[in-house]
Amino acid sequence: xxxxxxxxxxxxxxxxxxxxxxxxxxxxxxxxxxxxxxxxxxxxxxxxxxxxxxxxxxxxxxxxxxxxxxxxxxxxxxxxxxxxxxxxxxxxxxxxxxxxxxxxxxxxxxxxxxxxxxxxxxxxxxxxxxxxxxxxxxxxxxxxxxxxxxxxxxxxxxxxxxxxxxxxxxxxxxxxxxxxxxxxxxxxxxxxxxxxxxxxxxxxxxxxxxxxxxxxxxxxxxxxxxxxxxxxxxxxxxxxxxxxxxxxxxxxxxxxxxxxxxxxxxxxxxxxxxxxxxxxxxxxxxxxxxxxxxxxxxxxxxxxxxxxxxxxxxxxxxxxxxxxxxxxxxxxxxxxxxxxxxxxxxxxxxxxxxxxxxxxxxxxxxxxxxxxxxxxxxxxxxxxxxxxxxxxxxxxxxxxxxxxxxxxxxxxxxxxxxxxxxxxxxxxxxxxxxxxxxxxxxxxxxxxxxxxxxxxxxxxxxxxxxxxxxxxxxxxxxxxxxxxxxxxxxxxxxxxxxxxxxxxxxxxxxxxxxxxxxxxxxxxxxxxxxxxxxxxxxxxxxxxxxxxxxxxxxxxxxxxxxxxxxxxxxxxxxxxxxxxxxxxxxxxxxxxxxxxxxxxxxxxxxxxxxxxxxxxxxxxxxxxxxxxxxxxxxxxxxxxxxxxxxxxxxxxxxxxxxxxxxxxxxxxxxxxxxxxxxxxxxxxxxxxxxxxxxxxxxxxxxxxxxxxx
Numbered sequence: 219x220x221x222x223x224x225x226x227x228x229x230x231x232x233x234x235x236x237x238x239x240x241x242x243x244x245x246x247x248x249x250x251x252x253x254x255x256x257x258x259x260x261x262x263x264x265x266x267x268x269x270x271x272x273x274x275x276x277x278x279x280x281x282x283x284x285x286x287x288x289x290x291x292x293x294x295x296x297x298x299x300x301x302x303x304x305x306x307x308x309x310x311x312x313x314x315x316x317x318x319x320x321x322x323x324x325x326x327x328x329x330x331x332x333x334x335x336x337x338x339x340x341x342x343x344x345x346x347x348x349x350x351x352x353x354x355x356x357x358x359x360x361x362x363x364x365x366x367x368x369x370x371x372x373x374x375x376x377x378x379x380x381x382x383x384x385x386x387x388x389x390x391x392x393x394x395x396x397x398x399x400x401x402x403x404x405x406x407x408x409x410x411x412x413x414x415x416x417x418x419x420x421x422x423x424x425x426x427x428x429x430x431x432x433x434x435x436x437x438x439x440x441x442x443x444x445x446x447x448x449x450x451x452x453x454x455x456x457x458x459x460x461x462x463x464x465x466x467x468x469x470x471x472x473x474x475x476x477x478x479x480x481x482x483x484x485x486x487x488x489x490x491x492x493x494x495x496x497x498x499x500x501x502x503x504x505x506x507x508x509x510x511x512x513x514x515x516x517x518x519x520x521x522x523x524x525x526x527x528x529x530x531x532x533x534x535x536x537x538x539x540x541x542x543x544x545x546x547x548x549x550x551x552x553x554x555x556x557x558x559x560x561x562x563x564x565x566x567x568x569x570x571x572x573x574x575x576x577x578x579x580x581x582x583x584x585x586x587x588x589x590x591x592x593x594x595x596x597x598x599x600x601x602x603x604x605x606x607x608x609x610x611x612x613x614x615x616x617x618x619x620x621x622x623x624x625x626x627x628x629x630x631x632x633x634x635x636x637x638x639x640x641x642x643x644x645x646x647x648x649x650x651x652x653x654x655x656x657x658x659x660x661x662x663x664x665x666x667x668x669x670x671x672x673x674x675x676x677x678x679x680x681x682x683x684x685x686x687x688x689x690x691x692x693x694x695x696x697x698x699x700x701x702x703x704x705x706x707x708x709x710x711x712x713x714x715x716x717x718x719x720x721x722x723x724x725x726x727x728x729x730x731x732x733x734x735x736x737x738x739x740x741x742x743x744x745x746x747x748x749x750x751x752x753x754x755x756x757x758x759x760x761x762x763x764x765x766x767x768x769x770x771x772x773x774x775x776x777x778x779x780x781x782x783x784x785x786x787x788x789x790x791x792x793x794x795x796x797x798x799x800x801x802x803x804x805x806x807x808x809x810x811x812x813x814x815x816x817x818x819x820x821x822x823x824x825x826x827x828x829x830x831x832x833x834x835x836x837x838x839x840x841x842x843x844x845x846x847x848x849x850x851x852x853x854x855x856x857x858x859x860x861x862x863x864x865x866x867x868x869x870x871x872x873x874x875x876x877x878x879x880x881x882x883x884x885x886x887x888x889x890x891x892x893x894x895x896x897x898x899x900x901x902x903x904x905x906x907x908x909x910x911x912x913x914x915x916x917x918x919x920x921x922x923x924x925x926x927x
Contacts, residue, residue: 231565310342509538650662
């Protein structure tokens with residue numbers, strides 16, 4: 219299927235061939251008929267992409283501080299690499315979609331195939347959208363009209379925060395699509411509307427919709443006009459739908475408002491507010507968030523947990539429905555807002571238009587395939603990228619997952635081994651296309667099962683969210699494929715036992731799978747040096763691993779117990795494994811304590827080993843990012859080793875060893891991948907003994923449970 223992607227690195231727009239996604243639980247697969255280009259938001263993205271690195275930095279000063287801190291701790295080269303990798307990833311554009319339901323996922327009861335719906339789906343021939351971000355289109359509303367629904371909901375949410383009443387005088391500043399729809403919705407509320415803009419054509423449309431107008435920049439004083447419009451009392455409310463870096467719209471809004479007036483910002487402006495503007499009049503100022511309550515709430519949007527109707531009357535979905543009802547009754551007329559139409563294959567022309575000097579307003583993209591393109595052709599879930607033969611003696615890899623970590627770290631590490639990259643699977647399709655093109659995969663898919671049934675693939679790499687790891691590992695083993703899984707191996711002891719059982723059955727059937735885990739720290743050159751130094755002395759050792767992990771928001775998927783398992787399961791496992799490797803002895807006892815906090819991310823894990831060694835993992839989320847993230851200290855036989863962030867290793871009192879420094883950080887990712895590939899190709903021992911993987915995984919799962927207790 220075709221989908222519009224934009225490069226954040228260059229600002230170029232392309233129509234790419236992407237495998238079709240499939241509807242999961244609580245989702246709809248929708249065949250698009252129209253999408254609307256949101257000129258304001260999408261122009262900003264295009265302009266950002268076209269800017270150079272300095273220009274991008276000027277637009278996001280808060281990101282610059284993060285980059286500077288990363289340079290201090292990780293070094294210049296890896297930081298620049300991380301920034302460029304992030305900018306290199308294509309961005310799917312669009313969020314105003316109309317189409318027909320092709321497939322309803324599990325647990326969906328309110329929608330059925332064949333129904334017309336609006337959603338915040340992308341500019342693509344087919345999209346998958348959670349049900350709470352969809353609404354049915356009434357029969358009297360055309361696809362062209364329905365394409366404006368999402369922007370209408372943004373305008374409506376701003377108006378709901380404004381709380382207008384019949385007869386009030388309200389100013390709308392900025393007459394883009396949202397502003398012009400806000401004019402009509404306020405008029406339907408029974409308000410008197412004064413519209414402000416620089417563009418004479420947009421002002422004429424506002425007058426057509428019943429507003430009085432002021433043309434900014436023409437010499438007319440908007441403050442005086444607002445005073446006259448409100449009979450000298452000051453306007454009751456101002457809704458700002460403009461996009462500008464200037465703070466002038468907010469300043470003007472304050473000056474033209476009556477005492478205790480209301481100001482709501484829907485657009486984007488500067489926010490250098492004057493206390494005097496607001497203090498004497500006791501004005502209220504509020505920023506509106508997108509389509510309404512539920513926006514950016516993963517429980518509402520992704521998990522389908524609706525808010526109770528009696529307590530939250532207007533959610534984002536119910537705002538979409540309200541806008542459609544207004545269209546159906548003729549009280550919201552968007553026909554005059556359509557200025558241009560393009561087929562999706564002409565998307566570059568549409569984006570050249572919004573970035574150029576030619577006037578434009580509502581730009582519709584048509585998806586002309588319609589009945590001419592069969593459902594089977596539209597919903598193909600695999601795309602050939604680089605057809606290739608089968609090089610002799612090469613491991614053939616199938617990758618499941620193409621997220622940030624996979625594309626920045628894992629895939630490059632495996633590509634460096636010269637393994638054959640056959641297939642990369644991703645849920646939405648776009649990240650798979652990006653990874654496939656960049657790293658030379660032969661094909662990409664949104665059908666995970668195809669990785670397991672492909673006869674050419676003999677090894678699978680799993681880089682998905684943590685809750686899927688155990689199932690995917692078991693499937694790989696059952697299909698007689700070797701498997702490398704990015705940590706953790708499993709989130710529960712039951713899942714760990716399932717993996718153990720699957721491997722035992724495979725071994726009994728004359729297939730011994732190489733099961734490897736992404737415990738890369740033990741493969742880092744500094745760590746290998748530490749191990750060689752420790753092998754030369756006897757007696758117990760003491761290890762202190764300090765991890766300045768930093769805080770992650772509670773709503774991040776890794777913090778979801780069912781999906782990510784928490785950060786102890788997802789990341790602290792690295793350091794349990796690292797100390798297990800250096801001790802070269804079984805863990806016989808462990809105790810976990812956590813600081814009382816909502817996330818339980820600040821944890822101390824005490825380890826005791828069979829040889830009498832002890833280890834402490836200090837995993838802290840309450841530190842500063844200006845400090846090194848990972849620091850290891852080893853105490854043994856009157857000697858000390860200190861490893862700082864996998865760049866500098868220093869010996870104290872260690873005969874014949876003083877220091878080992880690397881110009882850039884190396885956490886052993888490439889060596890870890892290479893060890894797996896060698897084990898598969900040579901039929902040798904796995905990089906880490908399977909029993910040791912189980913041991914570290916059990917300790918990690920128990921530590922994670924203790925941290926949450």
